[in-house]
Amino acid sequence: MTHPLSGFPPALVRRLVIKIGSALLVDPDGQVRTDWLRTLVGDVAARVAAGQQVIIVSSGAIALGARRLKLPKGGRGSLEDAQAAAATGQIALSQCWASLLEERGITAAQMLVTLDDLENRRRYLNASATLERLMALNVVPVVNENDSVATAEIRFGDNDRLAARIGQAARADAVALLSDVDGLYTANPHVDAGAMLIDTIETIDEAILAMADGGSASGMGSGGMVSKIQAAKIATGAGAHLAILSGKVDAPLSRWANGGKGSIFLAAPGKGARKGWLAGRLTTLGRVVVDAGAERALGKGNSLLPAGVARVEGLFERGDVVDIVTQDGRVIARGLIEYDSDAAAKIAGRRSEEIAALLGEMHRSVLVHRDHMAMV
Structure with missing residues (x-):
C-alpha cells in the first residue's frame, strides 16, 4: 500500500x-x-x-x-x-x-x-x-x-x-x-x-x-x-x-x-x-561520560548533575556543545555545558552543594541544563 x-x-x-x-x-x-x-x-x-x-x-x-x-x-x-x-x-x-x-x-x-x-x-x-x-x-x-x-x-x-x-x-x-x-x-x-x-x-x-x-x-x-x-x-x-x-x-x-x-x-x-539545532550538530568539543543513574534521569527529562558524571573528556569552554555519553560509549544527549573542561573535571561525581568549595565560588548547580540539552 x-x-x-x-x-x-x-x-x-x-x-x-x-x-x-x-x-x-x-x-x-x-x-x-x-x-x-x-x-x-x-x-x-x-x-x-x-x-x-x-x-x-x-x-x-x-x-x-x-x-x-x-x-x-x-x-x-x-x-x-x-x-x-x-x-x-x-x-x-x-x-x-x-x-x-x-x-x-x-x-x-x-x-x-x-x-x-x-x-x-x-x-x-x-x-x-x-x-x-x-x-x-x-x-x-x-x-x-x-x-x-x-x-x-x-x-x-x-x-x-x-x-x-x-x-x-x-x-x-x-x-x-x-x-x-x-x-x-x-x-x-x-x-x-x-x-x-x-x-x-x-x-x-x-x-x-x-x-x-x-x-x-x-x-x-x-x-x-x-x-x-x-x-x-x-x-x-x-x-x-x-x-x-x-x-x-x-x-x-x-x-x-x-x-x-x-x-x-x-x-x-x-x-x-x-x-x-543541538541534536543535528555534526561537531562537538567534548564528551561527558555519565553513569547509569544519570542516564535514567536524563531519559526522564532531568538536567545533568555533576554527581552523575563518571569523567570528562576533551577541552571546552562554558557554553560549548558537548556529547553526553554512557560508559559503553553510546551518545545519548547533546547540550551546552555550564562549565569549562577543567572545572567540569573537578566537580565530576560530586554533589551540587560541594561545587562552591571545590571551585571557590558557586556557579550553576547543574552541568548541563535540560533546557539546553537534546536527547539523540
Whole structure:
C-alpha cells in the first residue's frame, strides 16, 4: 500500500528540500547532464506552481571544475585541487541552475555554506533568516557546500547531511535525496540480488543502521547509504520526513509521485528549534561520560548533575556543545555545558552543594541544563 506521503505532495508538504548528487548532475566526462536536469527543473516548476516551496541542495561543483582545469582524480587528489575545482565549477553550476529555472519563470539564488556556518548558532540563525526571506520572495535557493574554502575540519563531507541541516534551518517539512539507488534495501542491491526495498521506516534503530554501507556507487560523490541514514536521523529528529529515491530516471519526482520506488523515513515528534539545532550538530568539543543513574534521569527529562558524571573528556569552554555519553560509549544527549573542561573535571561525581568549595565560588548547580540539552 502506497504511503500517503509518497511523492511528498504539495498539499501535505509545504516546504521541500531536494538534494541532487554529483553522479546525477555530471556525466563521467565532466559535462552537466543538461537534458536530465531540465526534466528535474520541470518537476520543481510544477511543484512551485502548486504552492510548494522548494530548496535545492546541489552537488557537482568539484566534478565540473576538475574537468575544466584538467585535474586528476576528479579534482579530489588533494585539498588544494578540490578547492580550486570547486571555485571554478561553482560558477558553471550556478549558471546552469539559474538558466534552467529562468526558462520556467523561476528566480534562483545561490547560497554557499560551510559546516561552521550551521554549527555556529548565530550564523545558523542568519542562514535560516536568509532562506526564509528568499522563499517569501518566491525564489528557489540553490545551496552547496563552500568547498573552495572548506577544509577537513570544517566540512560536511557529503551533501546528504548538508541537505538535512538545510532542511532543519529552513524548517522544511521534508527532504528528498535523489540518489543512484531507489531507496533503502535490506542489503546492498548492487551485490545482493535478494535485497528488498523498505518503503517506510518509522524508527532508525540498530537493524536499520546495519543495512547501510558506506560506498558511493558512482565513485564521483562522497556519500553512501551511511551518510543518507545519518541525514535521515538529522531530518527526522528536526520534524521533517526524508526520502531516498532514484534520480537515474527523467523527471524523478514525478516518477516517484506516480508510483515509483522510494523509501520514506518518517519524522519524529518535533523538538524545539534550539534543541533541534543541538541534536543535528555534526561537531562537538567534548564528551561527558555519565553513569547509569544519570542516564535514567536524563531519559526522564532531568538536567545533568555533576554527581552523575563518571569523567570528562576533551577541552571546552562554558557554553560549548558537548556529547553526553554512557560508559559503553553510546551518545545519548547533546547540550551546552555550564562549565569549562577543567572545572567540569573537578566537580565530576560530586554533589551540587560541594561545587562552591571545590571551585571557590558557586556557579550553576547543574552541568548541563535540560533546557539546553537534546536527547539523540
